[in-house]
Amino acid sequence: MGRILAIDYGNKRVGLAVTDPLQLIATPLDTVHSKDLLAYLKTYHQREQLAAIVVGMPKTLLNEATDSTSAVVGLVRSLRREFPGLPIHEIDERYTSRMAHAAMLAGGLSKKDRRDKATVDRVSATLILQSFLESQ
Numbered sequence: 001m002g003r004i005l006a007i008d009y010g011n012k013r014v015g016l017a018v019t020d021p022l023q024l025i026a027t028p029l030d031t032v033h034s035k036d037l038l039a040y041l042k043t044y045h046q047r048e049q050l051a052a053i054v055v056g057m058p059k060t061l062l063n064e065a066t067d068s069t070s071a072v073v074g075l076v077r078s079l080r081r082e083f084p085g086l087p088i089h090e091i092d093e094r095y096t097s098r099m100a101h102a103a104m105l106a107g108g109l110s111k112k113d114r115r116d117k118a119t120v121d122r123v124s125a126t127l128i129l130q131s132f133l134e135s136q
Contacts, residue, residue, distance in 0.1 A: 002051035005044070006129030008093065008121050009055065009072050010034065015121025017129045023051065026129035028122035037075070038082055050086060053079055056093030056128040091132050093124070 004023055008015035014037050016029040032040045044050070055076055058066040079088045 002049035004052045004054060004129065004132070005029070005041070005050055006054040006125045006132065007037075007056065007075070008125035008128055009037075009068070009075055010121060011068065011071060013118060013121050015118070015123070015125035016040075017122065017125035018048075019129065019133065023133065026126050026133060028126050031118035031121050038078060041079075042082070045083070045086075050083075052087040052089060053083065054089045054091055054129055054132045055079070056124070057090045058093055089132060091128055091135070093128055 001021055001023060003021060004019045006017045006026070008017075011034060014032050014034050016032065017026050018029045019026055030040075041053075055072060057072055058068050076088055076090060079086075
């Protein structure tokens with residue numbers, strides 16, 4: 001059984017999270033520059049077999065597209081082209097950044113660490129992945 005990888009896509013940075021091989025626990029993986037994402041994923045997939053990729057789809061409170069939705073749709077197209085045999089799932093990512101801040105605060109992270117956007121992106125990706133796991 002392979003791992004499931006989640007992506008919290010941003011125009012500059014991309015937060016990544018991954019499950020354990022049994023697909024039970026979601027943990028933060030890394031933050032990469034958006035232009036390096038596909039190369040990173042190819043390398044990771046060669047090292048650790050992936051069973052699926054989950055992409056957080058940005059939406060407004062009214063369930064409409066946001067400014068970054070088109071970029072994420074383009075990413076999903078690229079992922080389906082680069083990884084044709086791998087299921088690519090989309091999941092609503094509303095509130096994940098806010099929930100990430102709350103989780104970091106509850107976890108006792110310092111104010112400096114909570115301001116680190118790379119950390120927020122990784123935690124957001126973990127929340128996206130955990131939400132996907134719970135929906136299965």
